[in-house]
Amino acid sequence: MAAVDLFVQRVITDDRWMNDAACRGLTHLFFPPPAERPQARERRETTARDVCGSCQVNGTCREFARTNHEYGYWGGESEDERHAAGFRLIAPIGVRARNII
Numbered sequence: 001m002a003a004v005d006l007f008v009q010r011v012i013t014d015d016r017w018m019n020d021a022a023c024r025g026l027t028h029l030f031f032p033p034p035a036e037r038p039q040a041r042e043r044r045e046t047t048a049r050d051v052c053g054s055c056q057v058n059g060t061c062r063e064f065a066r067t068n069h070e071y072g073y074w075g076g077e078s079e080d081e082r083h084a085a086g087f088r089l090i091a092p093i094g095v096r097a098r099n100i101i
C-alpha cells in the first residue's frame, strides 16, 4: 500500500446509503469544474442545496463527508461550511490553506 493510500483512506466505509441519494446523476452540481468563479460556485451550490433539502439520507451524507474530509458539496454543506464547522480538508488550497494554524 502506498503512503498516499493510507493518507486518503476513508474512516467510514459503508456507503450503501448512497443508493438512496437524491443527487444521483447530478455530479456536476456537487463538484466544481476547473477554474470555477465564486459567483458560479454560489449558483451551483444553491441548486445543490435544494437537492440535498429533499434527500432522505441528508444526515448520513453530511456525517460521511465530515468524517472522511470529502471535497465538494455533501449533505447540504459546502467545503467552506464543513471547514468552518471544524471538519477540515486534508489538503486545503487557497484561502482555507492560508488560514490553517
Ligand code: SF4
Residues within 6 Å of the ligand: 018, 020, 021, 022, 023, 024, 030, 051, 052, 053, 055, 056, 057, 058, 059, 061, 062, 073, 074, 075, 076
Ligand atoms: S444529502 Fe445531498 S449530497 Fe448527500 S446524498 Fe443527498 S442529495 Fe446527495
